[in-house]
Amino acid sequence: MSENLEVLLLDDEPIVGKRLKPAIEKIGCSVEVFENPHAALERIDEKVFDIVVSDIRMDDIDGIQVLDHVMKRSDHTKVILITGYAMMSLAREAMEKGAFDFIAKPFQPDDLRMVIAKAAEALGSSVNFDKK
Amino acid sequence: MSIIIISSDSQEIESRTAGLISESLGYGMAARKEILPKVAEKYGLSADELVNVLEKRPSIFRSSVRQWKLYLSYIQEGVVEELRRDNLVCYGLAAHLYVLGVSHVLRVRILAKEEEKLRELTAHTGIDMQAARKLIDKEKKYRSRWAYEMYGMDEADSSRYDLSINLNSLDLEDAIKLIEETVSYRRFKAMTYSIRCLEDLAIVSRARAVLKKRFPDVRVQASGGRLIISLLSLKREKVKKTKMIKEMTSDIQGVDYVEVHVFNDYLKQAAESFR
Numbered sequence: 509m510s511e512n513l514e515v516l517l518l519d520d521e522p523i524v525g526k527r528l529k530p531a532i533e534k535i536g537c538s539v540e541v542f543e544n545p546h547a548a549l550e551r552i553d554e555k556v557f558d559i560v561v562s563d564i565r566m567d568d569i570d571g572i573q574v575l576d577h578v579m580k581r582s583d584h585t586k587v588i589l590i591t592g593y594a595m596m597s598l599a600r601e602a603m604e605k606g607a608f609d610f611i612a613k614p615f616q617p618d619d620l621r622m623v624i625a626k627a628a629e630a631l632g633s634s635v636n637f638d639k640k
Numbered sequence: 641m642s643i644i645i646i647s648s649d650s651q652e653i654e655s656r657t658a659g660l661i662s663e664s665l666g667y668g669m670a671a672r673k674e675i676l677p678k679v680a681e682k683y684g685l686s687a688d689e690l691v692n693v694l695e696k697r698p699s700i701f702r703s704s705v706r707q708w709k710l711y712l713s714y715i716q717e718g719v720v721e722e723l724r725r726d727n728l729v730c731y732g733l734a735a736h737l738y739v740l741g742v743s744h745v746l747r748v749r750i751l752a753k754e755e756e757k758l759r760e761l762t763a764h765t766g767i768d769m770q771a772a773r774k775l776i777d778k779e780k781k782y783r784s785r786w787a788y789e790m791y792g793m794d795e796a797d798s799s800r801y802d803l804s805i806n807l808n809s810l811d812l813e814d815a816i817k818l819i820e821e822t823v824s825y826r827r828f829k830a831m832t833y834s835i836r837c838l839e840d841l842a843i844v845s846r847a848r849a850v851l852k853k854r855f856p857d858v859r860v861q862a863s864g865g866r867l868i869i870s871l872l873s874l875k876r877e878k879v880k881k882t883k884m885i886k887e888m889t890s891d892i893q894g895v896d897y898v899e900v901h902v903f904n905d906y907l908k909q910a911a912e913s914f915r
Binding site for chain 2: 594596599600601603604606607609610611612614615619623
């Protein structure tokens, strides 16, 4: 694992990536942002990320499909799903399929940073909250 | 990190199952003896009064439905507060009727063995089998009416549970194994979303306990730290009630912002205009 945690962030709303990228970088992660799920899956095939943060509701490919794809590709990667349409059944499905965590929008950048910190811990790494 | 809520048509099976699971998984217990004394002390009531509310229906001779619902809101507040601790088995507090939509809560319904219930009843009361059967049917209907009156739900509806077990077909030992296996599934693990759902429910429960006495028909929702309260009222009382509700709820733990929606009570308004 490289020194910085490698994070892929996928959300079809540009504002989400724009807002969350600097928030995650502040705790010492390297972040690649995607708005197109196809492009994100191609990148996941090329590189093993430590953490994938993906929106669920997107055109063509949804977050659960992204989760399935990542799970087949690598058991190292922790997948965090985010959605503005959270429901108990969807949350349970995501967890059963191997999601590391499931977050309902709207949330504060700190909420995501906390989950990333937990994911880092599960990977045997850590993030630096002092850099916030 | 999960919560298991056990409900059954037999109180004895409920407590026996919960005890065995708690012992085997090392989970804490949220039951009447843990919760009701705390709730009773907080609101200056006796624990027996609260047990009565959980078991009996209100009647014109005892008390009103409003008072019953007020006491139930106190119990709910105490129960949900306790459930925030996680890794718990909860029973005997009607939690299966109000802890809804929290994905790390496994809701289990256990249907007791008919023969066993009859045997126990005849042994305890000395009545014959036929009378015992009638009594069991009567209690079942009574309980069903209680759940419907208090929460508008049919508690025997199996679609309300994650797992329904019929002890006429399985031994209790097998049922325990089944529950333990089910709760070990990842889908019942706590996650950021489910923890937030439980926090929202805790805020709603606290607000209801505060408001129900003064505003019995109030509707309460919470999202994040936002508390949303809706009620019907006469137009001229709108400002006064909004102010009062905001004052009553703004100090509630976890609340950052209170939103009050007062809708015009046309029925009351019409009734007043005929006076």
